[in-house]
Amino acid sequence: xxxxxxxxxxxxxxxxxxxxxxxxxxxxxxxxxxxxxxxxxxxxxxxxxxxxxxxxxxxxxxxxxxxxxxxxxxxxxxxxxxxxxxxxxxxxxxxxxxxxxxxxxxxxxxxxxxxxxxxxxxxxxxxxxxxxxxxxxxxxxxxxxxxxxxxxxxxxxxxxxxxxxxxxxxxxxxxxxxxxxxxxxxxxxxxxxxxxxxxxxxxxxxxxxxxxxxxxxxxxxxxxxxxxxxxxxxxxxxxxxxxxxxxxxxxxxxxxxxxxxxxxxxxxxxxxxxxxxxxxxxxxxxxxxxxxxxxxxxxxxxxxxxxxxxxxxxxxxxxxxxxxxxxxxxxxxxxxxxxxxxxxxxxxxxxxxxxxxxxxxxxxxxxxxxxxxxxxxxxxxxxxxxxxxxxxxxxxxxxxxxxxxxxxxxxxxxxxxxxxxxxxxxxxxxxxxxxxxxx
Numbered sequence: 001x002x003x004x005x006x007x008x009x010x011x012x013x014x015x016x017x018x019x020x021x022x023x024x025x026x027x028x029x030x031x032x033x034x035x036x037x038x039x040x041x042x043x044x045x046x047x048x049x050x051x052x053x054x055x056x057x058x059x060x061x062x063x064x065x066x067x068x069x070x071x072x073x074x075x076x077x078x079x080x081x082x083x084x085x086x087x088x089x090x091x092x093x094x095x096x097x098x099x100x101x102x103x104x105x106x107x108x109x110x111x112x113x114x115x116x117x118x119x120x121x122x123x124x125x126x127x128x129x130x131x132x133x134x135x136x137x138x139x140x141x142x143x144x145x146x147x148x149x150x151x152x153x154x155x156x157x158x159x160x161x162x163x164x165x166x167x168x169x170x171x172x173x174x175x176x177x178x179x180x181x182x183x184x185x186x187x188x189x190x191x192x193x194x195x196x197x198x199x200x201x202x203x204x205x206x207x208x209x210x211x212x213x214x215x216x217x218x219x220x221x222x223x224x225x226x227x228x229x230x231x232x233x234x235x236x237x238x239x240x241x242x243x244x245x246x247x248x249x250x251x252x253x254x255x256x257x258x259x260x261x262x263x264x265x266x267x268x269x270x271x272x273x274x275x276x277x278x279x280x281x282x283x284x285x286x287x288x289x290x291x292x293x294x295x296x297x298x299x300x301x302x303x304x305x306x307x308x309x310x311x312x313x314x315x316x317x318x319x320x321x322x323x324x325x326x327x328x329x330x331x332x333x334x335x336x337x338x339x340x341x342x343x344x345x346x347x348x349x350x351x352x353x354x355x356x357x358x359x360x361x362x363x364x365x366x367x368x369x370x371x372x373x374x375x376x377x378x379x380x381x382x383x384x385x386x387x388x389x390x391x392x393x394x395x396x397x398x399x400x401x402x403x404x405x406x407x408x409x410x411x412x413x414x415x416x417x418x419x420x421x422x423x424x425x426x427x428x429x430x431x432x433x434x435x436x437x438x439x
Contacts, residue, residue, distance in 0.1 A: 010113040010262065011055075011067050012310075012317040014412060018355055020112045021087060021410040024120055025105055026128070026367070027348040032101045033135055038078045040131035041099050043148040045076050047126050050157050050260060051114065052076075054094040055415050057310065064308040084109045084410035098410070099127075104348075106131075109410035116262040117335035117352070118249050122146055128343040141342040155258035178241040178272045181234055183359040183384075184325045188233050190380045195361070195407040197353055198385055200373040201400045202392070207371045210395055214280060219246060220269075220287040222364060222373070223332045225395070227271035228283075229387040230329055242271045245328030245358070246291070249335070267294035268328055310416060321357035330360035338367035355409055360384060373399075376407055 014020040045052060053069035060066070074093035077085055082102045085091045087109065092098045096114035100107045108127075110120055125145045133140035184191070211221045223244040230242035250265045251257045267290065275286045307313050338350055350367035351374050361376040375385055392399050 010111070011415075012313045013320055014111075014113070016411070018321055018357060019087075019409065019412040021084075021109060021412060022112060022117070022120070022352065022354040023084060023107050023109050023409050024117075024124065024350065024352050024365070025107045026124070026350045028104045028106065029346050029348055030135075031104050032106055034078075034080050034101055036134045037099070037101055037106065037131055039134060040127055041076050041078050043130040044123060044126040047146055047148045047150060047152075048123060048260065049152070051097070051119075051123075053096065053114070055088055055096070062308075065310045067310070082107075082408075084408065086411045086413055087111050088415045089413035097123075111410075111412060112262055112264075112354075114262065115260055116249065116264045117247075117333065118251065119260040119262070121335060121338055122260070124338070125340050125343075128340050128347070132343040132346050136346060137342075144339060144341045145343075153258055155256070156260060158256050158259045177243065177268060177270045178239050180243045180270075180326055181230060181237050181240045181329045182325050183230070183329050184322075184357070186234075186240075187359060187379060187384075189383050191359065192378050192380050195355060195376045195378045197403075197405055197407050198375040198377065198401060199351055199403040200375060200389070200392075201349065201402045202371045202373070202397055204366055204369045204371055206397060210397060214284050215288075216284045217288065217291075218364065218366070218371070219332070219334050220284055220291060222334070222362070223269055224271070224283055224287050225391040226330055226332060226360070226362060226388060227269065227287075229384060229391050231271055231276055232387055233383065238273050241273070242329045243327070244269045244271075245324070245331050247331070247333040248291070248294075267291060314416065324357050328358060330362065331356050331358040332362045332364075334364040334366075336366070338365065340367060344368055353407060353409060355407060 010020045052072050054072040056068050056070045057065055058068050072094055074095070076095055077092045077098040079085055079098070079100045080102065081100055082105075084100060084107070085098050087096055087098060088094060088111065097108065097110035100109065106127075108120060108124060115123070126147060129140060129142055129145045129147055207218070211218055214221070216224070223246055227242040227244050231237070234240070234242070246267050246269055248265050248267055250263045251259065253265075254263060256263065269287050269290050271283075275283055278286065307316060333352075333354075335352075338344065338347075340347060344367060347368045349370040349372050350365040351372040352363035352365045353374050353376065354363060355361060355376065359378045363374040363376070365372045365374070375388065377385055379385075389399065
């Protein structure tokens with residue numbers, strides 16, 4: 001197999017404290033039938049052969065080490081427990097993703113080195129189509145869903161790292177950003193030992209009506225409210241500015257829309273003094289402009305990737321978690337609407353939980369007519385949360401806090417040592433096991 005594109009970031013950065021894993025939870029309208037869910041997971045697994053892998057390491061002729069994917073014929077793990085299994089371990093059949101269920105909830109846990117939110121949504125669409133047609137309606141409409149038995153397009157296998165890099169990865173001359181308010185060192189309240197998750201529920205109809213009225217997108221709108229909340233709590237911060245680090249999908253920019261490799265970039269939305277003095281609509285326009293200007297592939301990992309050993313790359317990334325706090329005050333991510341197709345009628349809501357070095361991490365999910373804002377915070381009081389909620393209130397939005405609990409995401413096994421090299425099938429040999437569209 002080819003070298004892993006994403007080893008340039010997540011595999012080099014993940015550790016016990018920040019395992020770079022994500023949990024997406026869907027609450028169903030009825031209690032989960034575990035047997036039918038296992039059948040549905042098995043069916044969904046056949047649709048994504050390129051995700052049935054385990055990690056390994058190979059060396060070039062010059063001795064340089066690289067992570068690779070080995071084929072993994074074992075089934076994706078499904079457990080009846082809210083506790084996530086350890087990914088990349090025997091507990092997960094060495095897979096980089098796993099499923100769990102309890103009561104009326106189903107969770108997908110995945111290592112960000114394998115897939116991102118866009119790919120995870122595709123898998124969940126397949127899974128819930130397979131589950132709901134077994135549970136509720138054998139003739140459930142598969143429109144808009146990749147289902148078991150599909151002809152698999154070759155573009156789904158494409159590793160962006162094998163493609164020619166864009167001629168220019170900096171299409172715009174970006175203005176200099178103001179220095180950042182670092183909530184790890186300068187928060188107005190003490191830090192807690194661990195993060196907790198606060199689930200905030202808002203109707204999609206109400207949210208989108210306000211978003212459209214001010215010319216925003218959900219990302220620009222909610223990230224602006226985060227920045228405004230931080231600015232309110234740090235009124236004397238100038239020249240420091242609240243800066244929201246936003247995760248963005250680079251598939252369209254890279255021309256690899258069908259690929260399932262993790263293809264996430266980051267951009268920085270600074271709420272400087274010049275923007276703070278504008279009216280709300282102008283602030284929205286400024287944030288949208290920053291999103292457009294910064295959405296491009298970035299080449300800053302090249303020097304790290306040139307290091308010859310995996311250990312050297314990990315050590316080079318060791319300061320990254322602390323350094324990231326100097327580039328952003330908080331983290332925001334919104335993949336988009338789940339678009340679960342006909343199966344969505346059986347879903348109540350959906351939420352996403354993850355962690356990073358930021359003291360505030362906000363993940364937004366939208367399904368079944370509900371926006372679920374997962375506000376993950378590491379503070380001893382709710383002052384930042386309450387101020388963000390007040391920003392929602394000032395925009396005329398009615399919200400409900402539906403749950404609070406300690407953040408719990410899947411751990412990862414120690415994949416940096418003890419690898420046994422295995423023989424690899426060529427890409428063509430692997431692909432010939434499935435039906436592909438000729439191009």
